[in-house]
Amino acid sequence: MEPATMAWTLAAAGFALVYWFVWVMGAAEVQGKRAVDLQMGSIADDKVGDRYSQYWSFFRSPKETAAAATADKVPAFVDTFYNLVTDIYEWGWGQSFHFSPSLPGRSHREATRVHEERVADLLEARPGKRLLDVGCGVGGPMRAIAAHSGSDVVGITINEYQVNRARSHNRKAGLDAQCEVVCGNFMAMPFPDASFDGAYSIEATCHAPRLQDVYGEVFRVLKPGGLYVSYEWVTTPLYRADDPEHVEAIHGIERGDALPGLRRQDEIAAVAKEVGFEVVKELDLALPPALPWWTRLKMGRLSYWRNSLVIRALTLLRVAPKGVSEVHEMLYETAHHLTRGGETGIFTPMHMVLLRKPATAAE
Numbered sequence: 001m002e003p004a005t006m007a008w009t010l011a012a013a014g015f016a017l018v019y020w021f022v023w024v025m026g027a028a029e030v031q032g033k034r035a036v037d038l039q040m041g042s043i044a045d046d047k048v049g050d051r052y053s054q055y056w057s058f059f060r061s062p063k064e065t066a067a068a069a070t071a072d073k074v075p076a077f078v079d080t081f082y083n084l085v086t087d088i089y090e091w092g093w094g095q096s097f098h099f100s101p102s103l104p105g106r107s108h109r110e111a112t113r114v115h116e117e118r119v120a121d122l123l124e125a126r127p128g129k130r131l132l133d134v135g136c137g138v139g140g141p142m143r144a145i146a147a148h149s150g151s152d153v154v155g156i157t158i159n160e161y162q163v164n165r166a167r168s169h170n171r172k173a174g175l176d177a178q179c180e181v182v183c184g185n186f187m188a189m190p191f192p193d194a195s196f197d198g199a200y201s202i203e204a205t206c207h208a209p210r211l212q213d214v215y216g217e218v219f220r221v222l223k224p225g226g227l228y229v230s231y232e233w234v235t236t237p238l239y240r241a242d243d244p245e246h247v248e249a250i251h252g253i254e255r256g257d258a259l260p261g262l263r264r265q266d267e268i269a270a271v272a273k274e275v276g277f278e279v280v281k282e283l284d285l286a287l288p289p290a291l292p293w294w295t296r297l298k299m300g301r302l303s304y305w306r307n308s309l310v311i312r313a314l315t316l317l318r319v320a321p322k323g324v325s326e327v328h329e330m331l332y333e334t335a336h337h338l339t340r341g342g343e344t345g346i347f348t349p350m351h352m353v354l355l356r357k358p359a360t361a362a363e
């Protein structure tokens with residue numbers, strides 16, 4: 001082959017390979033987010049590195065958890081975290097930022113949907129009801145619940161970038177008449193007392209330094225008799241504080257997920273009662289016969305490797321902002337700690353509580 005032909009052939013093959021990697025394979029969960037669209041939330045490209053260091057400065061030393069950070073700084077810290085991870089989550093996981101038990105013969109997307117629809121069913125949601133989504137992310141659960149039940153849903157998130165993403169997804173799904181998104185702190189919500197028929201939180205209240213602050217707010221905005229379902233991240237009774245492997249996994253989960261300190265399973269119902277709720281039901285949805293929620297993380301080793309390569313290439317080409325690789329690396333490590341937490345049974349991301357505001361509670 002002529003050297004010139006050889007050079008052209010190699011260039012074409014190289015281009016095809018990059019195209020395949022970035023556009024075809026790169027978008028692991030293809031849900032409207034492509035690798036070339038990765039941003040760092042509302043952080044300017046040249047500030048990503050700074051914000052990432054700022055994120056880590058919340059942990060005084062690598063061994064400490066964010067409990068070191070004072071409670072009033074936590075919402076800003078969580079906001080920074082979601083600026084850093086929201087696009088990577090959407091790109092590599094989808095529009096629902098939570099886990100779900102695996103379902104035999106069903107896809108991850110179906111399992112996610114079933115886990116979300118369970119919330120709507122527990123809340124007895126139906127047309128005409130107004131629900132609150134506490135910590136709504138980019139609104140994957142909100143759209144599933146609105147579509148499944150016919151209810152109206154108002155979501156709240158601390159992160160402005162997520163508000164814009166959620167609103168855009170709601171419009172595209174034709175659900176913007178039913179779904180509304182507000183930027184705010186779920187520990188001081190901008191809603192009047194007794195303004196919702198029901199409420200739910202999916203893997204979100206773990207970001208609150210004091211669970212009382214968020215449960216108290218949900219209690220306030222619910223109508224008397226209203227139901228609240230929460231999927232909580234907690235350590236289980238199998239966790240041993242004197243086992244270094246357990247401590248490493250739990251600290252790893254806290255550091256990689258912007259958590260001010262994981263709670264114990266038995267604390268949840270106690271806090272719910274303290275703020276005035278009746279506990280209707282409490283169940284760890286990860287317990288057998290449920291199939292493992294963490295297999296989705298484990299099976300993705302090849303995807304992680306591919307994603308990491310795509311991100312490095314895009315950073316080199318200056319298509320993705322500098323710093324994305326570090327954030328991606330942090331998530332990769334977090335996935336390992338979450339998997340260990342699941343395999344050892346010391347951690348669950350789906351301790352479900354169904355709570356009721358007593359019908360007699362004063363409005």
Ligand SMILES: C=C(CC[C@@H](C)[C@H]1CC[C@H]2C3=CC[C@H]4[C@H](C)[C@@H](O)CC[C@]4(C)[C@H]3CC[C@]12C)C(C)C
Nearest residue numbers: 088089092093097098203257304307331332334335
């Ligand atoms: C509830 C929370 C978030 C839970 C999960 C949605 C996310 C926890 C860890 C995340 C991920 C880890 C590895 C990433 C991978 C390296 C990348 O290539 C693609 C995205 C990941 C799979 C990413 C996706 C979301 C998570 C599973 C917390 C924050 C309270």
Ligand SMILES: C[S@@+](CC[C@H](N)C(=O)[O-])C[C@H]1O[C@@H](n2cnc3c(N)ncnc32)[C@H](O)[C@@H]1O
Nearest residue numbers: 096097098135136137157158185186202204207
């Ligand atoms: C892991 S995401 C889960 C999102 C959504 N529930 C889902 O399952 O897709 C946690 C969410 O809680 C929100 N959050 C955390 N702390 C918050 C706070 N203080 N006020 C409002 N939202 C908060 C985050 O912004 C994010 O949207």
